[in-house]
Amino acid sequence: SIMIVVSADKKVDTSKFKKDYRVKDLEMAKPDDVEKVTGVKIGAVPPFGNLFSIALYVDKSLSENETIVFNAGSHTKSMLIKYEDFEKITNPTIGEFSK
Numbered sequence: 001s002i003m004i005v006v007s008a009d010k011k012v013d014t015s016k017f018k019k020d021y022r023v024k025d026l027e028m029a030k031p032d033d034v035e036k037v038t039g040v041k042i043g044a045v046p047p048f049g050n051l052f053s054i055a056l057y058v059d060k061s062l063s064e065n066e067t068i069v070f071n072a073g074s075h076t077k078s079m080l081i082k083y084e085d086f087e088k089i090t091n092p093t094i095g096e097f098s099k
Helices: 014-020 031-038 060-064 083-090
Strands: 002-005 055-059 067-071 078-082 093-095
Touching: 055 060, 055 083, 060 083, 060 093, 067 083, 078 083
Parallel strands: 002 055, 055 093
Antiparallel strands: 067 078
């Protein structure tokens, strides 16, 4: 399992991601699988792959923001954090794979 994080207004360029990271098969996890791995409902999973022992890939475009906002384990609770703090905490692989 891997976690790919892009801005909400972008999509993952799966072809580019697969080529750049030599991934053969890449598909969106099913809601039940997301909940099994994270213990969180789909759409509420925070972008902290490290919390779930999942490799974390973050699109470089996120670094253009001073802060980022994301759901924090709930569909009704959000969290705001400085991007640089997010990167320090999560230590993600950063690349360009959004469209």
